[in-house]
Amino acid sequence: MPSAVAVVVDNGEPLLEECVDSLRNQTVPVRIVIAAGPRTDMELARSVADEVVGPIEGIGRARVEAILRAREEYVLSCDSDTVYHPSYAEEALKALRLFPAVKAGTVLPRPGEETWLGLIEGLVVTKLACYEFSLAFRRSAFIDAGIHLERYGHPRADIGLYVCRRLLPVPVPSMVCWTRLPTHYTRRTVTDYAYPAIGAAVPVAAATGLVALNELVRRAGGKRAF
Secondary structure (H helix, E strand, O other), X not given: OOOEEEEXXXXXXXXXXXXXXXXXXOOOOEEEEEEEOOOOOHHHHHHHOOEEEOOXXXXXXXXXXXXXXXXXXXXXXXXXXXXXXXXXXXXXXXXXXXXXXXXXEEEEEOOOOOOHHHHHHHHHHHHHOOOHHHEEEEHHHHHHOOHHHOOOOOOOOOOHHHHHHHHOOEEEEEEEEEEOOOOHHHHHHHHHHHHHHHHHHHHHHHHHHHHHHHHHHHHOOOOOOO
């Protein structure tokens, strides 16, 4: 089985040690590189990782810098708030024999943090979208696609969108991990868009129903409902 590097992006996440422990306990050897952010505990990072890159401002920039320094052909893109099943790396490497990029097919909320929104995001949305904490790809394909050349201007800009567009990662159900779900992006989307839309739709639907009912009664020859 070929060796792999796990690039763990961290910016002060308290679960860093648990994340690294899960990667140390993989069924295949994994070299661990922490891409540190401004809030990373550098002493802790150096004590648990094989290599530390940074600190670097910006999630995407930190991750890309670590990927560029990697010697291994197979890269596991990880985050420090995520815990990985012991066979996660092995299943990813098996799949990467056939595809340039794959992603976790089973992403679950952390135990004790299950919510209906988190379960929907984990079991449905993560199958469709690229989440950077659950990607794996061949380093050569990543470089050839030019993903490392993007600007990543926003502090939270990351590689997922570009990997999705250019490498078309395939879901692998046997790649299992547990993370913070729902993510900040999903919570914000529901709060900013879904709830207001539902709130506006209810009175509109009620009014439309009354108008339709009134028209049906009129056409049937009866009196108007209102």
